Amino acid sequence: MQAYLIKNLKDYEGQQVTLQGWASNRRDSKGIYFIILRDGTGWCQCVVSAESVSEEVFNECKKITTETSIIITGTVTKDEKQMGGFEVQATDVQIIAVADEYPVSKKEHGVDFLMDNRHLWLRSQRQWAIMKIRNQIIFSIHQFFQKEGFIQMDAPLFTGNACEGTSNLFETDFYGDTAYLSQSGQLYGEAMAFAMGKIYTFGPTFRAEKSKTRRHLSEFWMIEPEMVFFDIFQNMDLIESFLREVVSNVLTNCKAELAMVGRDTTVLEQIIKPFPRLSYDEAVRIIKGEQDVNGQNSIKSLEDELKQVEAKMEEINKEIVEREEKIKTPGMKKGEIGFNQAKIDKLKQELKDLEEVTRNIPGWLNSARNFEYGNDFGGSDETVLTRLFDVPVMVYNWPHEVKAFYLKRDPDNSKFARGVDVLAPEGYGEIVGGGERETDTDLLIEKIKEHQLPMEAFEWYLDLRRYGSVPHAGFGLGLERLVTWICKLPHVRESIPFPRMYGRLLP
């Protein structure tokens, strides 16, 4: 028996096919069953009528609960109403395993419940689409770097020391010694670049931050290219063409998936425009509202948004009251009451989200107005800045005190380090951090001491400067943050199959 895939049904119109998968939904009337079959490549309605299958098979169909695995044979017919445009008129149905009562229903669920059922949640359409887009992004990343002559390398995950010092690391036992789970493969990438020229790492990294925000994971995947004979400007050129190509690939190859997650692609299509390059000084002026962007002021637009949200909340409140009145009118059909009740529930949820926004914006406004020159950007500062743009923004030349020890001091102004952060638009914030590396051995040693890092652990790294130092640069891209922005997800946790974050180790 040859099995067919739902995604290819269009090639078999009028022909008989056999599909194997799971029943994601079943409806029935007298003498007819409608089964939505899911096979991993798509969804398709299969019609089982009493006339076209044996009585025995028809009676068996009663057992098909949500997520029961089945094999269906039937004829492909065109039906514009169906997703995918085709349905299958079944001639035979075979049950493989009847599923127990399935916990994930079509109704809305809370985040905690969905996360507890992540292993099942992945089967639903929206999550399926996100994972397909993630896959396309991963593929495009490899494609881009391989095409550009980069060698992929794997950095170690056990490290003997805190690489950058600042973040909290996960400790583990390594044959009696304390080892840390890697928070970056960059230093190893630099070493490899001196052997290969251009390299990129693609692997997991670990941060033990007790952060509970929409941007943080404890375990996430990072791509870290490193290029010899590169300065910060060549680095920015590379980042720009890299992100442009990945986003373009998703746009051309994942149209259906982007539609499934409800992504408005007009913003993504702006990716062909040049990315603004702002110096730290300029970015700070914009955040503080001292400089406008395309006639937009950060402070004012945030204040306007607050007003808009408040107006919207009033509107929603009005609609809720109206619908609640409507439900009470006597003689209303049960179906209509249910419809209105569902609408009210949805509006109330929306209201809760907006309330959250009104609680957050004043804090962001406050932090933007009082931003202290010389500090690193916080999450809210990135939000305030990137809300004003529709393409990624590059901020470069940072005060050297707030950045990592290995960044090159700017030759024109020693206050600055040649780091660059790429911030995703629409309020998403940092997706890339990178820069040109320090080549001055003495300055590096000084920096390592300043950051109170154990010198002996960095001797091998200093060797890279001692034996034929060259200018070089690189960057690190957070895969999940890129997926989150491209899909416009409300939280990073949906961008990875099984998120690991503070308080979440299962499933």
Place this chain on the structure above:
RNA sequence: UCCUUGGUAGCUCAGCUGGUUAGAGCACAUGACUGUUAAUCAUGGGGUCGCUGGUUCGAGUCCAGCCCAGGGAGCCA
């Protein structure tokens, strides 16, 4: 770690200034209906009101502590 919001049926929620036997929708089960798109309609089972203690004649409701979760800050990709 801090600020903030919440925890009531398998799920999503309602439950007013404390007061009889704690409710709805969905899901599930049974039945009706030959084209449904979260199908519809009828009937039914289903609860340690997060935990512990306190106030009270009486606590889902008030108070305290703890636990868990959402959002944010710090830190970061």
